[in-house]
Amino acid sequence: MIGKRYETEKKIWGGQGGNRFTGKVESGQSDHSVKTSQSIADEYGINERTVRRSEEFSRVVDILPDEAKENVLKGEENVSRSSISTINKMDAPTQKKFIKEVEKETGNALERGKTEKALKNERF
Secondary structure, three states: OHHHHHHHHHHHHOOOOEOOOOOOEOOHHHHHOOOHHHHHHHHHOOOHHHHHHHHHHHHHHHHOOHHHHHHHHHOOOOOOHHHHHHHHHOOHHHHHHHHHHHHHHHOOOOOHHHHHHHHHHOOO
16 A cells, blocks of 8 residues: 555655754755655656555554454445544544444444544544
8 A cells, every 4th residue: 555655664764854943954965855755656656645645544544443444445435535634633542432433333433424423523
């Protein structure tokens, strides 16, 4: 998955190496560096933003129960972009609690209507 690759390579290469006090990059070679997401996008012939969205998607898939994870990866279940964005903004314990709550209510960790409704009402 492109998202997992981006997450891994981003961690390996780290940030820009800037000075936290001045905001300036210390290395003279930084002008030649390419964002990790852009280099992956170029390799696959896709937009750089698609690479970053793939990472957001993969982080949500990682916290799903095994059955839901398999269904999403097979394409049998979908996760809306708004759900992905909202779930990624939650801290880890809240994410898990949210997924369990929706699954308990519906038997499906990602049932679209229930997931969206729970996100709007923040009932978890």
